[in-house]
Structure formats: structure tokens, C-alpha cells
Amino acid sequence: MSLECTLVGAKTLGPDGWSDAPVWLADGLLVSEKAGRAVDLSGYLVLPGIVDPHGDGFERHMAPRRGALREAEHGVVATASELAANGITTAVLAQFFSWEGGMRGPDFAEHVFDSVSAVRNSVAVDLQLQLRLETHLLDDFARAEAAIDRYGIGYVVFNDHLPHQRLSEGRKPPRLTGQALKSGRNPEAHLALMQDLHARSSEVPAALDALAARLKAKGVVLGSHDDSTTEDRTVWAQRGASVSEFPETLEAAQAARDDGGHIVLGAPNVVRGASHAGNIAAADLIGQGLCDALASDYHYPSPLRAAFRLEELGLCDLATAWSLLSAGPARLLGLVDRGSLEPGKRADLIVVDPHTRRVEATIAGGRMAHLTGTVAERFMR
Structure with a gap:
């Protein structure tokens, strides 16, 4: 009521x-x-109300421990409560659809989508879905597209987490054993999968071009992720990706601005004062006008805190900072009603x-x- x-x-x-x-x-x-x-x-x-364009903090509620997946719908309800307590009224739940397996694999993704669909009408916060598709998961592109259609997913972001340089040099990636355990594979099988996917890199551009064109025709918002060069961003802009999530360099962020893309940065980066991965600080990009929206990323309390932090830093007043939490993200998601x-x-x-x-x-x-x-x-x- x-x-x-x-x-x-x-x-x-x-x-x-x-x-x-x-x-x-x-x-x-x-x-x-x-x-x-x-x-x-x-x-x-x-x-x-805060419009969060990208957050994966729901994972701790959906699967508090590896394999503990039976109470996922209750986890969605708990997520909605946490979102509301932090002022988030629209939340895009960013879910991997990846060769990495485990909580990033297609099976878990569909489990999340089912759970959100089952309870979204019973909570006040508007829960929306983002599918984060790994660019080299070629054999599962059809499955991903079917999930986008079935669950009405309106936002798709493309990632590439393959350690290409290591693989091309014939070396094992760092942290291989730990990542393999998370995926449910033994290290040898996990490495073999990465090597196979890397070997098919020449097939990827054409497959992405075709998939992006189909999704754009359906009205799906497309985004690139972790752009590091002008060339990275240019390729995705040509495919119709109107959003650049978490650009890693000033060069990439400026390229997104030049091609008319929306730039999403991480609110935790603002609160911390730096990127946890050593990339350019979000505050530096905001100070140069290279940000349209702040996302919770992995921490739902951060957007609210980031707005006040930007005011404290003297980068902008609270009203301007708040536009990065409300009007800006609503605009890039095409949500004209909020x-x-x-x-x-x-x-x-x-x-x-x-x-x-x-x-x-x-x-x-x-x-x-x-x-x-x-x-x-x-x-x-």
C-alpha cells in the first residue's frame, strides 16, 4: 500500500x-x-532516492558461504532491506555470466535471476538486473541471450577477465589454485579452460558485434567495463555500448566523454580516496567532469557517504554530488520516471x-x- x-x-x-x-x-x-x-x-x-547502477553486494546474502545457496530468495529480501537502509530505492544487481564458474558461472547467474524474479514484487526497492557477460564465453552467448529475454534484463555489460598476457606466454596465471577452487574445478582443468578460451580470441570480435547488435535492437543498454585505453573504449562505442563502467585511466574516461558515453565510477573509490586496484582515483575524474553516476560496486553504504565526501573535498556541493546518485544514473539507465x-x-x-x-x-x-x-x-x- x-x-x-x-x-x-x-x-x-x-x-x-x-x-x-x-x-x-x-x-x-x-x-x-x-x-x-x-x-x-x-x-x-x-x-x-539513490539509483545504484551497479552493485554486487547482494552476493553475501545470496551465498554467505560457498555452496550455501538454498535460502537465496530470503537473501534477496535481506538485500532489499540493506539497500533501503542505505537510501537506495533502485538497485541494479550486477551478476556475472562467466567462464570463471562458481558464483560467477551461468548456473549461479540463473539461480540469482530466478530468486530476484520470485520476490521482487514483494519488496519496495526496485530490483533490476545486470548481466555481466564474459567476452570469450562464446559457446554460452546463446544461453546468455536467452536469459536476457526470459528475465527481462535491460542492462548488459561486457567483461574480459582472461589473463591474456600470461596465457600467451605459456605461464600459469597468479592465484590459479584459489580461483579454481571457487569455480569448482581442479587447477589443471581450470587452466585448460582458460587456454582454450584464449586460443579462440580471433572469433570474439565478430561474435560480440553480432550479439551487441541484437541486444541494441531489443532496447538493452550496453556497457563496457574497465576500459584502459582510448582504443578499448572506441571499440565498445562502435558496438553501441553507451556506458563506460569504471574506466581505469584518464585517457579511457575522456574517450567515453568524447563519444557521448555515460561514465560510471565506484563510490567506494571516492570514500577510500583511491582505487583498491591501483587505478586512477574516482575523485580525480569527478574533478575533471568525467563522471555521470556513482555506483555502490561492492559496498551499499558507499554512495551516500561518497556524496558527502565530495562536498568535504570541495569538488562540488551536495546538490551536484547528489545528481551522481540520482538523476545521472537514472538517465543512463533510461529510467525517465525517477x-x-x-x-x-x-x-x-x-x-x-x-x-x-x-x-x-x-x-x-x-x-x-x-x-x-x-x-x-x-x-x-
């Missing part, structure tokens, strides 16, 4: 900046006239204590997804 109420007294971030105007909610939408009873939110901030607090859009908003910077209420599609603290008392009056 959606809320019908008027939020008053808060400092609200609207499309034109900060305002003291009331916010009206009815029928799951933001409306232009008074609705329901008034809820006093004096002393709080009301912000658009991302800003305007009449007619989904009632996706959060209530934040400006002193503790904690989310005390999250409303997604007009439904209460998270409620705690003093704000809970005010709603219950």
Missing part, C-alpha cells in the same frame, strides 16, 4: 536546488497538490539526518522501505 501524505519542514533537494516547499505523495507518485496528513520533518534533509523530486515521478525519496548523515526513512514507489529513529516517531504520530 502506498503512502498518502505531505512532508513539511524539511530542506528538500528539488530539480532547481534546495527548497523549504512541502513534498506531496499519493498513489506511489509525487503529486502537485496536498495529499493526506502532514508529517513534520523539520531538521532533516529530503533527497531523491531520479528527481518532481510531480508525476515515482515517489522515491529518502530522509537524512544532516548531522549523523544516516538515512532514517526510505520511501520507494510510495511504499515505506525503511523507517527508524526520530523520523519513525514522527510518522507514527
